[in-house]
Amino acid sequence: xxxxxxxxxxxxxxxxxxxxxxxxxxxxxxxxxxxxxxxxxxxxxxxxxxxxxxxxxxxxxxxxxxxxxxxxxxxxxxxxxxxxxxxxxxxxxxxxxxxxxxxxxxxxxxxxxxxxxxxxxxxxxxxxxxxxxxxxxxxxxxxxxxxxxxxxxxxxxxxxxxxxxxxxxxxxxxxxxxxxxxxxxxxxxxxxxxxxxxxxxxxxxxxxxxxxxxxxxxxxxxxxxxxxxxxxxxxxxxxxxxxxxxxxxxxxxxxxxxxxxxxxxxxxxxxxxxxxxxxxxxxxxxxxxxxxxxxxxxxxxxxxxxxxxxxxxxxxxxxxxxxxxxxxxxxxxxxxxxxxxxxxxxxxxxxxxxxxxxxxxxxxxxxxxxxxxxxxxxxxxxxxxxxxxxxxxxxxxxxxxxxxxxxxxxxxxxxxxxxxxxxxxxxxxxxxxxxxxxxxxxxxx
Ligand SMILES: *[C@@H]1O[C@H](CO)[C@@H](O)[C@H](O)[C@H]1NC(C)=O
Ligand SMILES: *[C@@H]1O[C@H](CO)[C@@H](O)[C@H](O)[C@H]1NC(C)=O
Numbered sequence: 001x002x003x004x005x006x007x008x009x010x011x012x013x014x015x016x017x018x019x020x021x022x023x024x025x026x027x028x029x030x031x032x033x034x035x036x037x038x039x040x041x042x043x044x045x046x047x048x049x050x051x052x053x054x055x056x057x058x059x060x061x062x063x064x065x066x067x068x069x070x071x072x073x074x075x076x077x078x079x080x081x082x083x084x085x086x087x088x089x090x091x092x093x094x095x096x097x098x099x100x101x102x103x104x105x106x107x108x109x110x111x112x113x114x115x116x117x118x119x120x121x122x123x124x125x126x127x128x129x130x131x132x133x134x135x136x137x138x139x140x141x142x143x144x145x146x147x148x149x150x151x152x153x154x155x156x157x158x159x160x161x162x163x164x165x166x167x168x169x170x171x172x173x174x175x176x177x178x179x180x181x182x183x184x185x186x187x188x189x190x191x192x193x194x195x196x197x198x199x200x201x202x203x204x205x206x207x208x209x210x211x212x213x214x215x216x217x218x219x220x221x222x223x224x225x226x227x228x229x230x231x232x233x234x235x236x237x238x239x240x241x242x243x244x245x246x247x248x249x250x251x252x253x254x255x256x257x258x259x260x261x262x263x264x265x266x267x268x269x270x271x272x273x274x275x276x277x278x279x280x281x282x283x284x285x286x287x288x289x290x291x292x293x294x295x296x297x298x299x300x301x302x303x304x305x306x307x308x309x310x311x312x313x314x315x316x317x318x319x320x321x322x323x324x325x326x327x328x329x330x331x332x333x334x335x336x337x338x339x340x341x342x343x344x345x346x347x348x349x350x351x352x353x354x355x356x357x358x359x360x361x362x363x364x365x366x367x368x369x370x371x372x373x374x375x376x377x378x379x380x381x382x383x384x385x386x387x388x389x390x391x392x393x394x395x396x397x398x399x400x401x402x403x404x405x406x407x408x409x410x411x412x413x414x415x416x417x418x419x420x421x422x423x424x425x426x427x428x429x430x431x432x433x434x435x436x437x438x439x440x441x442x443x444x445x
Pocket of ligand 1: 090091142
């Protein structure tokens with residue numbers, strides 16, 4: 001086992017080295033131009049005190065009001081110097097850069113009583129975890145364009161434990177706030193920032209286009225509830241790369257609305273690139289779903305390194321969701337110490353209410369999973385389609401998932417699925433039989 005693993009690791013390493021040596025390294029650069037802003041203001045000019053105790057809400061709101069209304073040519077950079085700046089939630093504006101210097105921390109207040117409430121997202125019909133409205137994200141952008149959050153790896157700290165405890169004690173009145181949300185926005189860059197202890201999902205672009213997220217670090221304890229890393233939701237042309245994410249829920253999850261509300265809103269997520277992400281999660285490393293009612297098309301996730309994770313790759317949907325999930329390619333994933341390597345399932349996640357349409361069956365097709373190497377993987381894979389909507393053209397190539405020596409290694413289990421496989425070990429279920437014999441898998445690997 002050891003020597004076979006060693007040989008394969010060498011082959012894989014050579015393959016990666018060759019692909020890197022031949023092709024230029026792909027990056028998100030160019031999707032959204034990084035603009036230089038000559039007009040600069042500092043949060044301290046607005047009376048902010050970075051002592052970790054003074055509440056700086058007024059300073060943030062006034063500084064951003066100034067950027068919005070003076071409308072300097074080329075936009076304005078808001079500089080946050082070293083220090084800990086406690087504040088309530090605040091809104092960004094278009095054509096601004098929020099720049100966190102080295103040692104700068106923007107810290108969310110833990111006083112949740114006056115936290116602003118906003119309307120539920122139309123594609124969800126209600127808050128994701130509680131009926132009605134939802135708490136506004138700590139840093140919020142609605143209807144914006146040309147916004148950059150960057151700097152020298154300063155920190156945005158959600159101080160989420162008060163919110164996690166409300167969730168645990170079932171005293172939450174409304175859905176918890178995201179750390180950063182952009183809604184109906186375009187031309188967004190988030191880079192070189194550390195995100196810490198989000199109350200709920202960390203970074204949530206929803207109804208957005210042209211979003212770049214790179215060189216970020218996202219941290220939350222593994223037992224913090226629903227602290228997803230990055231959730232592109234009903235958004236297109238989103239590129240996420242070169243980041244480390246370790247949280248209490250999925251590291252990256254592509255979504256597009258929830259059951260009848262998401263179907264009615266009809267806004268898909270498409271053209272999403274995820275590359276060079278490293279991290280750990282008790283849930284999924286790379287996920288699509290389970291809220292996918294607007295559909296999810298053209299996702300590429302590659303060069304992903306996962307350790308101590310629940311499910312390496314998780315494509316998930318449910319009856320009542322509707323939506324088409326198609327053209328998903330996941331390649332060059334290394335995973336270690338994983339509960340389940342690959343899971344593709346049609347019975348995951350709850351419903352917003354009892355009025356979902358049980359005949360709104362999701363479609364899952366054209367899925368490519370290739371060049372996957374797993375060690376200490378407890379269970380190789382599960383692919384569970386729906387009886388009345390089987391998953392089709394699910395293709396696996398060069399997928400090798402090993403158990404830990406001495407422990408029992410669960411095989412593949414499948415139902416209501418068709419597709420093919422090439423070079424998969426342990427050998428997959430009969431539904432995904434070798435494509436060299438059947439010619440399955442319509443798109444070549
Ligand atoms: C922030 O944006 C939200 C959503 O657009 C809006 O409801 C709220 O009034 C804004 N808050 C401030 C202080 O401008
Ligand atoms: C910030 O962190 C990224 C990794 O996320 C690293 O590549 C970069 O060099 C760091 N920048 C600074 C100024 O420390």
